[in-house]
Amino acid sequence: MTEEHVPVLVVGAGTVGLSTAVALTRHGVRPLVVERRDGTLIHPRATGLHPPAREFFRAVGVADRIAQVCADLAPSMTKISVSPSLAAADLSTVDRVPTPPLDVVADTLRLSPTTVGPCAQDQIDIVLAEAAVAAGARIRFAAKVCGLHQDDDGVTVRLVDPTTGRGDTVRARYVVGADGASSRVRRELGVRMPLEDDLANPMIHILFRADLADLVRGHEFNFCEVWHPDHEGLLLSIDNKTRWVFHRSYDAARESPEDYPEQRCAELVRGAVGIPDLDVTIEAIMPWRISGGCAERMRRGRVFLAGDSAHVVPPVGGFGMTTGISDAYNLAWKLGMVLDGHAGPGLLDTYEEERLPVARFACEQGLNRLRAMMLTWDPRPEEEKERERAGLRIAAPLVTSMGYDYRSAAVVGARTGSPSIEDVEANLDGSPGSRVPHAWVERAGERVSTLDFAGTGFALIAGQAAGDWAAASEKAAAATGIPLTAHRAGVDFTDPGGAFATAAGIGPAGALLVRPDNFVAWRSTGPHPEPDAHLHDVLHTLMQRG
Structure with a gap:
């Protein structure tokens, strides 16, 4: 069995793992990224980006390229509701809710050098992978972690090709586990991540291709709620042309993912769109459910956890991807400074000290926003629900994504807490x-x-x-x-x-x-x-x- 030596091994070629790789190359570190799948994910997963993510892209030199690949989605800045279908609605007059809210857009443009707009996560991953490789990182697909052992000098990771069964080992000074909510790296470390996963009904995520460009041109949207008992769900635009996602929740007591074969999913899409003979190609069907929680630790020895391997942020508010990218931004410069001798190893202790409280705050805010949203359908009196909403202490979106403070040895003279949960500028x-x-x-x-x-x-x-x-x-x-x-x-x-x-x-x-x-x-x-x-x-x- 061969053994390869690298300064940093990044496990997971998703958005956070690739962000970590790109950031490391800026500091002269050439990491190896391993991913158990055959390529980057085709699932868009998320489209929401808060300013810190875009500021990171700007810093590492990929902002223009990301804007280019997401240009078709740029007009999608509203949420609409239709019944009984998309085609039956007059998209020129339908009520529209700005996403993000207009005050968030104005604050972003004033407080950040970046722009505002959605971008599909799978396209972000492609850009990051290209940038990482161009800067000297290497990516190995079809490489699954099957064991991890660390000592005072480094970490030995055993890898196997899921298809051939062939294995080898990698010896790394440090390892970053960015391998998702079911992280093998986290389990190898014995780090617990309690999750709240009974927050809402499970959902089916249907990624499909259908030419809807003529239907939505000039009236683009980010989210479209479709209200009809036969095909109720949420339609998401991925490129405003041929790539779309349809989310449908189901009652786990009556149905399971097996009840959603490709033919049924195609009929649900046709019903939601409102074109019975629509040419639909189902690309992927993925069951998922809203969950939230944080790992008890984000570091053990020479191994660090980032992104969903360390925290699963409920999707309400769109904080998850940005929180993970901010993990990468925080960790990469510290690894770079330690590896090149500018800093002592104690600097790495500040990663968990800084990022774990932020992750907990983001998870708490995602959960609180979900609870507030669920109160809309709560049958209790409105006064009682309003008191509960007030008790949730929901922070302003930009406070959650960028208005927090770090308190660690990597900050001299930090204050004891942020002044406001409402005013990010403060x-x-x-x-x-x-x-x-x-x-x-x-x-x-x-x-x-x-x-x-x-x-x-x-x-x-x-x-x-x-x-x-x-x-x-x-x-x-x-x-x-x-x-x-x-x-x-x-x-x-x-x-x-x-x-x-x-x-x-x-x-x-x-x-x-x-x-x-x-x-x-x-x-x-x-x-x-x-x-x-x-x-x-x-x-x-x-x-x-x-």
């Missing part, structure tokens, strides 16, 4: 542990975002009168070897009226330190009597150098 105020505020500025004649400063290293962003901090960062970079660049308002970039300095809480003489994942690691609101020594100590603390 949370993105430059405090250590929060995502750095976005502002459009001009640097070297180019319009850039303050989220572009860090890149693959750290960035010190200083006020116009903070020359001492800028000079201290240059000395610290030279002394420590840590990748660190300085950006001083009015010198290296424009900051009209000190708007960014005010929003970030640094004023004219302060500075903040931005991590490679665009979270604030440290902040000073003014000058310091010994800026060189202080910043040097901050970096040593952050990088766990001992």
Whole structure:
């Protein structure tokens, strides 16, 4: 049996595993990705993207390509309801609910350098796989994990080809398990993930092809509720032309997935669309049910859990994919810094410290939103239901996806909690542990975002009168070897009226330190009597150098 040696083995070539691989290559790490299936998934699974996911795509250089492959879906920004079928409705006059809500769109465009719009997850995976391979990562399909053992120096993983039965082993410094809710890696570690899975009736996910372009052109939608007892369900657009998904819930006491053969699924689609002789090709039929829960841990030794292997977020709110991608963004730079010697291994402890509370918050919010939605059909008096809704403490969507704080050894001076569950802008105020505020500025004649400063290293962003901090960062970079660049308002970039300095809480003489994942690691609101020594100590603390 052969044994291959790699710095990082990523198990799972889904969105999170591929995001991890792409992010690692930016830090000079060439991972091996293994996937038990023969290729990336054809199931779209999700189409909702919150700003952190798009900011990640922007940072790793795939945002334009993702926008290109998702261009056909871009007009799909509403939810509609029809009865008895799609074809029977006047799509030009049907009531439309914006998805996401218009206030979320406005806040996103103001607080993030990214755009808003849906994108099918299977298309995202294709782009990420191409980018990972182009940057030096390798992907092995038909490679199933069948054993894992770790020691003080690394992890040995046994792989087998599900078709041929041939096996080999991989020796890795670190392993990232991104292999889904039924994660083999998590089970090998003995990590429990309690799930709430009796949240709603089970569903059948029908992926199909049918030419509906003429039917919806100019009246595109993201979701279409179809109300009719014979074919009630939810129709999702994947490309507004030929690729669609139909979700149908069923009563588990009366039916099972076996009651949904291909012929019945095709008839359900024809009924929901309202064209009896519609040419339908069923590509996949997948049973699933809404569930939610978090693993008790996201790390054991040299093995890390990310995405659905660590947390299953209920789909209401669309937080799941973004939460997983944010895991990858957080972990990759830490692995890169440890592997190249810039940081001590203690930096890796901060992955679970930072991401597990965020995962729990996202799961809680998904569950609360589902419970609030279910109250719509609850027969209890409205006053009683309203009291229950108020007790759920549902956070604003952008607070859930990007308005949280990190508290760990990789943040100096973190506050004890975020100020608001309603106002994301109040949370993105430059405090250590929060995502750095976005502002459009001009640097070297180019319009850039303050989220572009860090890149693959750290960035010190200083006020116009903070020359001492800028000079201290240059000395610290030279002394420590840590990748660190300085950006001083009015010198290296424009900051009209000190708007960014005010929003970030640094004023004219302060500075903040931005991590490679665009979270604030440290902040000073003014000058310091010994800026060189202080910043040097901050970096040593952050990088766990001992």
